[in-house]
Amino acid sequence: MWREKKMTAKQNIDLQRNPTLDPFPDSVRMRGMYSAHGDKGFFTECTTGIRFPVATEKAYRELANAYNTTPHGQKESLLVLLEGSLQLDPTMDDDGDNGTGKLVVTRFLNIFPGQDCRGDHRRMSLYNTTWKLMEIDGKPVTLADDQEEPYVILDIKGNRMHGFSGCNRFFGTYLIKGEIFVFNKMAATRMACMKGLSLEDAFLDAMRKTESYRLQDGILELRDRNERILARLKAAK
Template sequence: MKYKFGNLLLLFASVFALSSCSMFEHNTETKLMENVLFYNEWRLELVGSTKVKYADENERITLVITDEPQNVSGHSACNRYFGKVSVKKDKISFKQLASTQMMCPQQKMDLEHKYFQALEKVNAYTIDEEGKLYLKHDDKILLVFNL
């Protein structure tokens, strides 16, 4: 009986240790993802599955997220923008977005409008091993950025 109880105890201890390692790996992965997310200038590559084409470097759409306080800012093809962001683990949302109100060619204005529409729908993010940031609504990728 002692032998069976000892094996059972060893089994439970092993399962607990393995699950703790798994939780540690997940927490470490989340922390690394958050560290890369903050204080970098992300450059928009895709809106949905459409590649963004820029005539020059100055019109790139950018995204900068700060941690404390959690804010967002950047350039949106035509205007500068700023607002609040909430980041918790792999969840993210953008609130109270505002921008300057400069007029630009219609093509830039259309791109900017699509960008803001997508940003308002975002509720999750991932960063892959290549350093690409995916802003998603649930599992649907809305925006893709690189550093």
């Protein structure tokens, strides 16, 4: 029969958490938040919260392509699942929390847009959000009491979009790659309306001219190739 026995250490032992991680050459599964700043990628591991620069080798291209083609705000981090190893590299810039350590992605597994490390969905995201038009060409949008607000919704599946432009319903596709944002294959119904035609023309024209965007604090800015703001939209609550 086993009996419980109390053990007492002869010396006091002080355990402290190492603020960095030791390199490990073996590839292990990791879950964390990935973001890109210019030509540099960074991975913040969910369990430890430590941030690593990502080496541009092996499966890095798959990770970067998934990030660039998934709708997100500028410099927004996205939850990813990957396999990788932590290696020392004195040539790496000390941009992470682990000195000269770099994360080498050996296999990209999946990306989870709109989620954080806890798996919770974020309140506001570029996709699957109703973006209501609030300003066009620098002027606030004014509507009659019974007039529906123009809006656009970017569906995450198939990069499809749809919305209401002031008189007609419209639909089409969109492309997002980094800061590039364009609407494609736009079409609309052809209803005759007493109200909203001028606003509709301005809204659809702004969408056709859109080539980039900014997303901050629940406001989506559509911009042209010269970074001029064409329209501002707010996320519906």
